[in-house]
Amino acid sequence: MRKITKKPEVLAPAGTLEKLKTAIRYGADAVYIGGNQYGLRTRAGNFTYDEMREGVAFAKSHNAKVYVAANMVTHEGDADGAGEFFQTLRDIGISAVIVSDPALIEICATEAPGLPIHLSTQASATNYETLNFWQAEGLERVVLAREVGMEEIKKIQQKTDVEIEAFIHGAMCISYSGRCTLSNHMSNRDANRGGCSQSCRWKYGLFEMPLPDERKSVLAGEPVEDFSMSAVDMSMIRHIPDLVENGVDSLKIEGRMKSIHYVSTVSNVYRQAIDAYCNDPDNYEFQQEWEDELWKVAQRELSVGFYYGTPTENEQLFGARRKIPAYSFIGQVLDYDEETQIATIQQRNHFSVGDEIEFYGPGFTHLNQTIESLWDEEGNPIDRAPNALMTVKMKVDAPVKPFDMMRKIK
Incomplete structure (x- = not known):
């Protein structure tokens, strides 16, 4: 072996x-x-x-x-x-x-x-x-x-x-090993001294300017995205x-x-x-x-x-792109009670009863379930967790651990 x-x-x-x-x-x-x-x-x-x-x-x-x-x-x-x-x-x-x-x-x-x-x-x-x-x-x-x-x-x-x-x-970085001065010119922020404004990720048009005070889009009427340099x-x-x-x-x-x-x-x-x-x-x-x-x-x-x-044009950001699933990080486990199967959660983004959620943790553990009930810190039933960093409790379908994370599809 x-x-x-x-x-x-x-x-x-x-x-x-x-x-x-x-x-x-x-x-x-x-x-x-x-x-x-x-x-x-x-x-x-x-x-x-x-x-x-x-x-x-x-x-x-x-x-x-x-x-x-x-x-x-x-x-x-x-x-x-x-x-x-x-x-x-x-x-x-x-x-x-x-x-x-x-x-x-x-x-x-x-x-x-x-x-x-x-x-x-x-x-x-x-x-x-x-x-x-x-x-x-x-x-x-x-x-x-x-x-x-x-x-x-x-x-x-x-x-x-x-x-x-x-x-x-x-x-x-679009520039060689990150040594870029585009940000310096576009926003007067020195990328090589910590101030990069990520000008390469801005959207740019392509224009014809026959005279200084005239500007005509070369792509007028074309069903294409603006260009980036990213x-x-x-x-x-x-x-x-x-x-x-x-x-x-x-x-x-x-x-x-x-x-x-x-x-x-x-x-x-x-x-x-x-x-x-x-x-x-x-x-x-x-x-x-x-x-x-x-x-x-x-x-x-x-x-x-x-x-x-x-890399080729296929590794640049323009044109049709894959639709990326958008997940929201919604909470972190603070504690778990094995007897009651109740997890204490610190909220990081809005979630509600009925949401399909996923727990994940170190070691590549995963748990998918529906939120069936929520309680506030005093044990009062609530139907959602809208406030930043609020502490809530919920019943989970399997054991979780402190520092496990919660997320859901947006």
Whole structure:
């Protein structure tokens, strides 16, 4: 029986402390977060030092790791205070920082020795010579550019022993390794310093302008959608064996600004698939239910990106698209009484008696049922749960556990 000697890490996004804990409960081996400085997601729920301490303590209690993304491109003055920032992360117990700018790499290496450094995908590492260069500079891991294909990964892995991290799921930037200036021009927000306005996802028309004050649509009367410059999302759920066999050490999920519904679902699915292959590669079979589960949190079509060739117009967002089922995350289990079969739920979105709902939890557990009755905290019967974060009770058809999630089709 063939054995896999190295199981890759499931690395999940965590935009808030709640998402960090959710990702780890649902199978992530590590999470990546942002601090209040030096990152590329200024609108994400970036962590204070106290929140980092709590997150690190929780992660360690579950044998997981916490990485901090500090991957901005620095202009003059942007790196002020970086040494103290990295020193604090090291002392908190952060497992590594993810950096792209050589200035920040140098500051971290010299002023916070002992804090591991990972090269961000923003640095566009696409060949083994580049990986060996950064390893010689003291970096432990390189996050590959998203433009690297599977055959290239195989060759890179054969000629380097630095750790390799690769994106396997989530949104794709239309620009090379995320180094885009479209947002700068369209909205005066610097994408490489954390201010991306996602201008590529706006809708654009195509116009003829024979004179400066004239504008005529080239597509007038045509039954077509407006253009965008945006890529579909990535999903490598069908190709876990290739990733494992080609030596990828860490499988990264995009989405620090996504919900706990997304984080829990995607972490749960990839945990199942990776464990299934690594535990018994000879008898591994892809399960369609894994992909079906991912569609429940999908926002766009899915593709494999650059892994098996250059994307075509079929991997761009325009024209007719598949209708994606829209699921609402409606609640989280707080408690369950085995004797009465009553679950206590924290409401996250509106639901009512008569709704068809689904519970899911870590380990890929699922329970579908109809809500037959609801009670408020005082035990009074109610017919719906309309108020944000209200606590309600309901009878369930089978046991559930704290931190299980509830959702329904919109």
